[in-house]
Amino acid sequence: xxxxxxxxxxxxxxxxxxxxxxxxxxxxxxxxxxxxxxxxxxxxxxxxxxxxxxxxxxxxxxxxxxxxxxxxxxxxxxxxxxxxxxxxxxxxxxxxxxxxxxxxxxxxxxxxxxxxxxxxxxxxxxxxxxxxxxxxxxxxxxxxxxxxxxxxxxxxxxxxxxxxxxxxxxxxxxxxxxxxxxxxxxxxxxxxxxxxxxxxxxxxxxxxxxxxxxxxxxxxxxxxxxxxxxxxxxxxxxxxxxxxxxxxxxxxxxxxxxxxxxxxxxxxxxxxxxxxxxxxxxxxxxxxxxxxxxxxxxxxxxxxxxxxxxxxxxxxxxxxxxxxxxxxxxxxxxxxxxxxxxxxxxx
Amino acid sequence: xxxxxxxxxxxxxxxxxxxxxxxxxxxxxxxxxxxxxxxxxxxxxxxxxxxxxxxxxxxxxxxxxxxxxxxxxxxxxxxxxxxxxxxxxxxxxxxxxxxxxxxxxxxxxxxxxxxxxxxxxxxxxxxxxxxxxxxxxxxxxxxxxxxxxxxxxxxxxxxxxxxxxxxxxxxxxxxxxxxxxxxxxxxxxxxxxxxxxxxxxxxxxxxxxxxxxxxxxxxxxxxxxxxxxxxxxxxxxxxxxxxxxxxxxxxxxxxxxxxx
Numbered sequence: 001x002x003x004x005x006x007x008x009x010x011x012x013x014x015x016x017x018x019x020x021x022x023x024x025x026x027x028x029x030x031x032x033x034x035x036x037x038x039x040x041x042x043x044x045x046x047x048x049x050x051x052x053x054x055x056x057x058x059x060x061x062x063x064x065x066x067x068x069x070x071x072x073x074x075x076x077x078x079x080x081x082x083x084x085x086x087x088x089x090x091x092x093x094x095x096x097x098x099x100x101x102x103x104x105x106x107x108x109x110x111x112x113x114x115x116x117x118x119x120x121x122x123x124x125x126x127x128x129x130x131x132x133x134x135x136x137x138x139x140x141x142x143x144x145x146x147x148x149x150x151x152x153x154x155x156x157x158x159x160x161x162x163x164x165x166x167x168x169x170x171x172x173x174x175x176x177x178x179x180x181x182x183x184x185x186x187x188x189x190x191x192x193x194x195x196x197x198x199x200x201x202x203x204x205x206x207x208x209x210x211x212x213x214x215x216x217x218x219x220x221x222x223x224x225x226x227x228x229x230x231x232x233x234x235x236x237x238x239x240x241x242x243x244x245x246x247x248x249x250x251x252x253x254x255x256x257x258x259x260x261x262x263x264x265x266x267x268x269x270x271x272x273x274x275x276x277x278x279x280x281x282x283x284x285x286x287x288x289x290x291x292x293x294x295x296x297x298x299x300x301x302x303x304x305x306x307x308x309x310x311x312x313x314x315x316x317x318x319x320x321x322x323x324x325x326x327x328x329x330x331x332x333x334x335x336x337x338x339x340x341x342x343x344x345x346x347x
Numbered sequence: 348x349x350x351x352x353x354x355x356x357x358x359x360x361x362x363x364x365x366x367x368x369x370x371x372x373x374x375x376x377x378x379x380x381x382x383x384x385x386x387x388x389x390x391x392x393x394x395x396x397x398x399x400x401x402x403x404x405x406x407x408x409x410x411x412x413x414x415x416x417x418x419x420x421x422x423x424x425x426x427x428x429x430x431x432x433x434x435x436x437x438x439x440x441x442x443x444x445x446x447x448x449x450x451x452x453x454x455x456x457x458x459x460x461x462x463x464x465x466x467x468x469x470x471x472x473x474x475x476x477x478x479x480x481x482x483x484x485x486x487x488x489x490x491x492x493x494x495x496x497x498x499x500x501x502x503x504x505x506x507x508x509x510x511x512x513x514x515x516x517x518x519x520x521x522x523x524x525x526x527x528x529x530x531x532x533x534x535x536x537x538x539x540x541x542x543x544x545x546x547x548x549x550x551x552x553x554x555x556x557x558x559x560x561x562x563x564x565x566x567x568x569x570x571x572x573x574x575x576x577x578x579x580x581x582x583x584x585x586x587x588x589x590x591x592x593x594x595x596x597x598x599x600x601x602x603x604x605x606x607x
Binding site: 030031032033034036054055059064065234235236237238239240241244245257258259260261262270271273276277278292325327328329 | 390501505531
């Protein structure tokens, strides 16, 4: 596929042109060093340099609260109507960690039975990545999991070359946008500048925990009884922040709500969290993960062991959100380091 | 598990609203429901509601919705009578469900606080330690909050009409606050009781720029050690957070297991 060029002075025109056609969302500064993906109408709304947003862009494909079904039980047979609200939209400025997150969720929701609501929204979105030329902050561990370079999952991918962006086109949809806006093709000089950025990144981004990621599966295999879990359990407040902000967490709860007419109603799906007290409670009152230590351990295994067996990749994209948002300052990097101690797998 | 044996309510149940010691702010929330109120009135028959009507009802109630705490012998007698006449009792608002701000009184010697409020003739004014409704009579449904979060009251009412249980979330306010993508108050350098307070309000206060005051009561299983850790980490004093929490939650000391 092709590379195009967009002058930085042309970004505003680019965003405005897109916003005339569809809803455009991008990272916006929320104050206190926090950012969130929100609808924008011009480039001045956008925070081009930002640390991962409070919630990852997964919220556009699996909304925090989502109506799935409307029903009517007044007739002889209950009637139901599946609903999906999937507007055409563009998401600009998605970092590689979040692109990796979207790729993970695409795999999860494509599994049979496929999740039509998620997939429809995903298909309708024009995803535009934005490269990190340096670290966002010290909580990220993207190099550990190899999510600091672009690896697909986008239509267009922007890399900052100083006065201009070089845009990699990854899909026909992306090509149509680039061609439609008559963005010039990249020159060999632009390609050389991109290579230079990537070369510099090789120096800047280094394995953040000093543990070979190839050893993580073995480390987790032997880690079930490690003391780090009880230590985490003692610190965790069970607020569920770490999973809500995770770009690859997808657990949800579903509930039917009836209207006051007691006939019609709807089914809602809401994000759930394995960290919450009642998550693993089943009929009869038994709780399969009663202890905070068990719940924290489960979270880590859901990132570094179970998905490996099912999807052949880590479900941690190194974005660092879980660490950043934790009230108790439970650090993913520190947990992995503690787990690896004594394993002899240091680089 | 306990089998639900709630009495089935008739097509248009007789519903009464009552108030004990409170500011009547939760009733105001009901009166202010707007369009939803019309739907509610289509589903129930309101037979007593002092804030909005003067009629009284002398038969039994299908559902009694009670605001306020029990703070004297008269209120105790009254709530027992209401209970005896009601098939279903819903406690709504912090005063009724956890004691709320009325509970602050329990932090003082009773006579001391009576003298402070009523002066030298305080003995003429009956007073008792504050209790939420469930510490006096059986409560079927709880709608926490100061004031109540109107959408939750409607959900509880629908559960009552259908005779099914309503589960107050066991998770803290943070869980909902994060879904609303609010900037955490602790990031702003402000202490907030969200991590220890039951969710269910859709982080209403934080969405509107305020902190969580703990008005919905403590989560079922608070992380005490971790809580102390967080308090220390943000350079707060445990005493300060405890005092803040007690503004609404002093009465939990009266619960058998120390919390509800």
